[in-house]
Amino acid sequence: MRAVLTVIGKDMVGILAGVSGICAETGVNVMEVTQSILQDMFAMIMLVDISDSNVPFDELSARLAKYGDDNALSIRIMHEDIFNSMHRI
Amino acid sequence: MLNTKDILETIRMIQDENLDIRTITMGISLLDCSRSDASAACDAIYDKICRYAEKLVSTGEDIEREYGIPIINKRIAVTPIAMIAAACPGADTVRYAHALDRAAETVGVNFVGGYSALVHKGFGPGDYALIQSIPEALATTKKVCSSVNVGSTKAGINMDAVQMMGRVIRECAEKTVDDSYFGAAKLVVFCNAPEDNPFMAGAFHGAGEADCVINVGVSGPGVVRAALEKVPDGDITEVADMIKKTAFKITRMGQLVAKEASKRLCVPFGIVDLSLAPTPAVGDSVAHILEEMGLERCGAHGTTACLALLNDAVKKGGVMASSHVGGLSGAFIPVSEDAGMIEAARCGALSIEKLEAMTAVCSVGLDMICVPGDTSAEILSAILADEAAIGMVNSKTTAIRLIPAIGKKEGDEVEFGGLFGSGPVMSVNRYSPAKFISRGGRIPAPMQSLKN
Incomplete structure (x- = not known):
């Protein structure tokens, strides 16, 4: 299953490293990354493959959310299809 | 890859603008639960709902987590109970409401709709008794919702039913005064009621529907x-x-x-x-x-x-x-x-x-x-x-x-x-x-x- 991982918050050093570190630990393969900074607000979007993840989806989601809470970032991971269905015909 | 703007738009809709799936409603036919003995019918209703909807709530929660979209309610709609109760004239119809309530509690859904009667052209067997029992049924259950269809474009309006429903609405409120008149909030009276409506309190599973379906609001x-x-x-x-x-x-x-x-x-x-x-x-x-x-x-x-x-x-x-x-x-x-x-x-x-x-x-x-x-x-x-x-x-x-x-x-x-x-x-x-x-x-x- 492919999922979209979004990180939104104030820009700071190490966000990409921190999030991709969690992906590496949990066996989540990062397929694409885009990031942009608009007036100090950092928005990173990763397309990830979680088919070979070594933790259940709930745990992955909770670990990312905790990292987000600790660093004042909003981190979400959602099934790719929700975006495909809403924005593509 | 998906456009960043589109992804952020979806997230903003969910996070800031209250976008959600209001309900996943499982419609279940109870036509095969009709028995000439009310106890046997209530057992059959309870068993069928529990069997069909066993995984409804957990599946809804799984989808909610994986897709990141809130699903507020998981509900059940059943065949209008008047049709099932018609098989045992004289039985206390409220027992069917209690069976529905127990089943809803067991499977963990928010509401079960279908304590209903369709009387737009006239009262069939079971309809009259069910309508009379609505205030008691709604006052003594937590999750049961009721609806009555009193008119349609094809049939006109059954004014005997309209007259009766004014009294029933009042009684529903009178019996639940201590609970903010909540009985009346669980009763909808329709004209042209849809048979596949997933929203409460008016959801029921029409007679023309399949054995079991999933409807989403x-x-x-x-x-x-x-x-x-x-x-x-x-x-x-x-x-x-x-x-x-x-x-x-x-x-x-x-x-x-x-x-x-x-x-x-x-x-x-x-x-x-x-x-x-x-x-x-x-x-x-x-x-x-x-x-x-x-x-x-x-x-x-x-x-x-x-x-x-x-x-x-x-x-x-x-x-x-x-x-x-x-x-x-x-x-x-x-x-x-x-x-x-x-x-x-x-x-x-x-x-x-x-x-x-x-x-x-x-x-x-x-x-x-x-x-x-x-x-x-x-x-x-x-x-x-x-x-x-x-x-x-x-x-x-x-x-x-x-x-x-x-x-x-x-x-x-x-x-x-x-x-x-x-x-x-x-x-x-x-x-x-x-x-x-x-x-x-x-x-x-x-x-x-x-x-x-």
Whole structure:
């Protein structure tokens, strides 16, 4: 299953490293990354493959959310299809 | 890869604009649970619901987590119980309500709908007893919802049933005075009731439906209002286009969730109900959409036109986004469940008469409206007759869900809590319709019924 991982918050050093570190630990393969900074607000979007993840989806989601809470970032991971269905015909 | 702007738009809709799936409703036929012994029938009903809906709640929660979209309610709709109860005349019908309540508790759903009777042309076996038992059934159960269909475009309006329902509505409130008259909030009286509606309190599983189906109701008034903020000075055509585009996106998400739930539960997908269902939360109001179009307050002159536009645009946008559309599909205007409606009713901008006009152009009827506690059963019946007439003549669903606030008068407040919200007691016209209501009989079906 492919999922979209979004990180939104104030820009700071190490966000990409921190999030991709969690992906590496949990066996989540990062397929694409885009990031942009608009007036100090950092928005990173990763397309990830979680088919070979070594933790259940709930745990992955909770670990990312905790990292987000600790660093004042909003981190979400959602099934790719929700975006495909809403924005593509 | 997906466009960053699109991804952030979806996240903003969910995070800031209250976008959610309002309900996944499993429709279950109970026709094979009919027994000549009421105890055996109740056991069969309990067993079948528990067997079919065992994984409904957990599957809904799994989808919620994986897709990151809140699914507020998981519900069950069943075959109108009057049809099942008809097999054992003389039995206490309330027992069926208790069986439904127990089953709902066991599988963990929020509500079960279908303590219902369809009497638009006349009373069949079981109908009369079930309708009489509604106040007791709703007062002694937590999760059971009830509905009665008293009219249709094809059949006309059963005025005997209309007369009876005025009394039943009052009794529902009287029996639940200590619980904010909640019995009356779980009862809907329809004209042209849809058989696949996933929304409570009016959901039931029609006799023409499959054994089991999954129906999904979407929501998202907050998303539509936020989208309209982007065209502050656009003309009305631009407003309609913006609503259509937004409704399309919302419905696509509903379709995705419905298909996924259907696949995981191995149950056929029924319909997506394209409704804008408000909640009392700030930013989740249909009234605020109308105000965003340029009304100082919902209820002002122009409200009916704005609502007609909204209702039509929601359907046009949504219909291409889903393979099967059904249920009520349109904009809901429940007063106590909509922050903007509550404000408008409190300040006097919105009256029952204006709400009645609005129901001619939107998807439901006079919904979640508190009326003074001394409103007579005849007046309640007459309000129902008016509403049913609008539905009958316009070939659309209309309904009433009125709450006679026993012991309270106009201007007092009633607090229901949760999604049911709160609201002021609204004034009703006091001139008596008693003679008209006491006549009974049937309003003949209108010319519109002769389409063959």
